[in-house]
Amino acid sequence: MKLNGSDYHRPDVQHNNSLTTMTILDGKKVSNDIKDEITAEVKKMKDNGEKVPHLAAVIVGNDGASLTYVGSKVRACERVGFESTMVRLSNTTSEIELLDKIEELNNNEDIDGFIIQLPLPPQINTQKVLMAVHPDKDVDGFHPMNFGKMALDMSTFIPATPFGILELLDRYNVDTKGKHTVVIGRSHIVGRPMSILMGRKGFPGNSTVTLTHSHTKNITQIISQADIVISALGVPNFLKAEMVKDDAVIIDVGITRVPDETLPKGYKITGDVDFENVSKKASYITPVPGGVGPMTIAMLLKNTLLARERHRLL
Ligand code: GUN
Numbered sequence: 001m002k003l004n005g006s007d008y009h010r011p012d013v014q015h016n017n018s019l020t021t022m023t024i025l026d027g028k029k030v031s032n033d034i035k036d037e038i039t040a041e042v043k044k045m046k047d048n049g050e051k052v053p054h055l056a057a058v059i060v061g062n063d064g065a066s067l068t069y070v071g072s073k074v075r076a077c078e079r080v081g082f083e084s085t086m087v088r089l090s091n092t093t094s095e096i097e098l099l100d101k102i103e104e105l106n107n108n109e110d111i112d113g114f115i116i117q118l119p120l121p122p123q124i125n126t127q128k129v130l131m132a133v134h135p136d137k138d139v140d141g142f143h144p145m146n147f148g149k150m151a152l153d154m155s156t157f158i159p160a161t162p163f164g165i166l167e168l169l170d171r172y173n174v175d176t177k178g179k180h181t182v183v184i185g186r187s188h189i190v191g192r193p194m195s196i197l198m199g200r201k202g203f204p205g206n207s208t209v210t211l212t213h214s215h216t217k218n219i220t221q222i223i224s225q226a227d228i229v230i231s232a233l234g235v236p237n238f239l240k241a242e243m244v245k246d247d248a249v250i251i252d253v254g255i256t257r258v259p260d261e262t263l264p265k266g267y268k269i270t271g272d273v274d275f276e277n278v279s280k281k282a283s284y285i286t287p288v289p290g291g292v293g294p295m296t297i298a299m300l301l302k303n304t305l306l307a308r309e310r311h312r313l314l
Contacts, residue, residue, distance in 0.1 A: 051312075054308075055084050058114065063119070095125060099128075139307055158303075198228075236270040239272055239278060248282055252287075256271075257270075
């Protein structure tokens, strides 16, 4: 199975007497295209003697996955020519200490945008922290003001993972109008915003959305009626081929570390979707890794570029 080619056609597979073609939504390729576009913008800024965008990332504690993600975000900044700052705080950091750091970043004119990597240790109230980030620097789009603007179709920072999914659907011209989109999982970072965005006017959007979660009854029946499935559950191989209809569009947001001693890292990244079998029925599908994951980072960079442009105009 070819995972990284942008278009992987399987004209050999037939369903309902129609010739089905399956396309891999190649997040690795598209995210590289976006990074190239941003690099060109940054070059123009430099050539004009302008300040380049500066992203800061705050990480509290030593969670392995969070450190990996933040490391990738910092490397991506270097790749496109942004400045970046990583702020590392100990696992025992108090809420007040973190709020002080946020105030410092809010007031630092050199920093265009910053993120607080989640999850935070239990002594810290996440909502309180996210509300302390100045909305103009909130490149994660998690502040209630930005989240509200998103729901009201106003210009704002859209959370990076949902933004990345929209961008993939857009660049592959996946039809969403009038389709039934089923979102699995209602997290504040992915499921909830995704359910709002897919129902908004415009493209990608104009979908009829069902947001499913742990209390949803008949979830398999609902999924079987979906034209588009967006799975953000974090349960490896949850979505099986027999659960989806022919030609469905499958977006896999799962990135669970599953122990695998045969690999040097000792784990492998596994999505929510049984890719091997679901891909035989899908019209479009995102692989894991190489699908939604790299898009998240590219869209964080895009939001940081947007923050810089806005600050320049202030
Ligand atoms: N933890 C998991 N995903 C994200 C994200 O998109 N942003 C932040 N800040 N933390 C996360």
